[in-house]
Amino acid sequence: MATAPAAVVFDIFGTLFSLDRLGERLEAAGLAKSSLQLLFAGTLRDAFAMEVAGDYRPFREVMAGNLEVLFATSGRQAESAAIERVLDGFKELEVFPDVRSAFELLRDRGIRVATLGNGSASTVRLLLERAGLAPLVQAVLSVEDVKHWKPHRAAYQHAERQLGLRADQLALVAAHAWDVQGAKRAGWRAAWVSRADKRFHPAMHRADATGDTVDEAVRALLRA
Numbered sequence: 023m024a025t026a027p028a029a030v031v032f033d034i035f036g037t038l039f040s041l042d043r044l045g046e047r048l049e050a051a052g053l054a055k056s057s058l059q060l061l062f063a064g065t066l067r068d069a070f071a072m073e074v075a076g077d078y079r080p081f082r083e084v085m086a087g088n089l090e091v092l093f094a095t096s097g098r099q100a101e102s103a104a105i106e107r108v109l110d111g112f113k114e115l116e117v118f119p120d121v122r123s124a125f126e127l128l129r130d131r132g133i134r135v136a137t138l139g140n141g142s143a144s145t146v147r148l149l150l151e152r153a154g155l156a157p158l159v160q161a162v163l164s165v166e167d168v169k170h171w172k173p174h175r176a177a178y179q180h181a182e183r184q185l186g187l188r189a190d191q192l193a194l195v196a197a198h199a200w201d202v203q204g205a206k207r208a209g210w211r212a213a214w215v216s217r218a219d220k221r222f223h224p225a226m227h228r229a230d231a232t233g234d235t236v237d238e239a240v241r242a243l244l245r246a
Contacts, residue, residue: 029134033196039115047111078169117153120235125158136161173204199223213239
């Protein structure tokens, strides 16, 4: 078995926390609950496009813009109050039931736990507090501090600096192949959680470990 990482860094939305509540907010706003996947994918697409073009906009702003487009596409006027109500759903996301055991395992092994997200750190801290997980997390990091979205290398380097660790001492756990790609390119180890996508994108750098849940992915990572 390879040397265990000194810290494991977790993606947040879709990895640690379910987006179902956001779908409920969309439905309450008169949009199809199924439009959640389109909204999230469109937000990432446009943020990544701006990143490549040399621009940066925070998560909430990019998603608000995609909500405007979504409302217009559905033939409805995009009211700012309705958009804000949908976005406020991020503060009510529920943690996946397999997360706590993974965090506790890492704590028991003496491995630090951190999060690194494309959204705001304040929202993530609120979610962790609500889920009772905050005491298990040593650092809550956001790309807003470096103004580069994951999977840009600068986002992972920001985590290295904040944690005081080298790339080869870190591992990422994420439910998104593009995040695994970014971490691997940055020199990290990575584990992929097959929550939504049941097949890892074959064009991207393969994860060091996989699992159907965060707990399984972490255990497989520690065995790798």
